[in-house]
Amino acid sequence: MAKDDSYHVLDPAHTDPARIKKERDQARKLKKTQWWLDLLNRGICHHCQNKFKASELTMDHLIPLARGGKSNRGNIVPSCRPCNQAKHLESPVDAAFRQLEAEKSGSQNED
Numbered sequence: 001m002a003k004d005d006s007y008h009v010l011d012p013a014h015t016d017p018a019r020i021k022k023e024r025d026q027a028r029k030l031k032k033t034q035w036w037l038d039l040l041n042r043g044i045c046h047h048c049q050n051k052f053k054a055s056e057l058t059m060d061h062l063i064p065l066a067r068g069g070k071s072n073r074g075n076i077v078p079s080c081r082p083c084n085q086a087k088h089l090e091s092p093v094d095a096a097f098r099q100l101e102a103e104k105s106g107s108q109n110e111d
């Protein structure tokens with residue numbers, strides 16, 4: 001159990017391999033939950049809001065694990081592959097902006 005509450009800043013502790021591994025394990029567990037299966041069955045990409053087959057969606061962390069993001073329902077969203085890949089090519093500012101736009105235009109993914 002991490003007691004560090006400064007997850008919003010880039011900190012060497014965030015890239016601690018043990019922490020990343022723990023969060024990856026947690027993500028793997030979440031993939032088996034009904035919550036995640038429901039999201040996949042709904043098939044809506046969080047970023048472009050288009051509909052996909054469950055097999056075409058990937059699990060995406062809004063805040064990357066290496067930046068202190070956690071594997072929990074608030075930080076994990078379904079993403080189509082093009083969006084997931086495009087995300088890595090744009091600046092964090094662009095990504096954050098698009099994320100805000102996506103949140104404004106659709107709140108149907110809120111649990």
Ligand SMILES: [Zn+2]
Pocket residue numbers: 045046047048049050079080081082083084
């Ligand atoms: Zn998409």
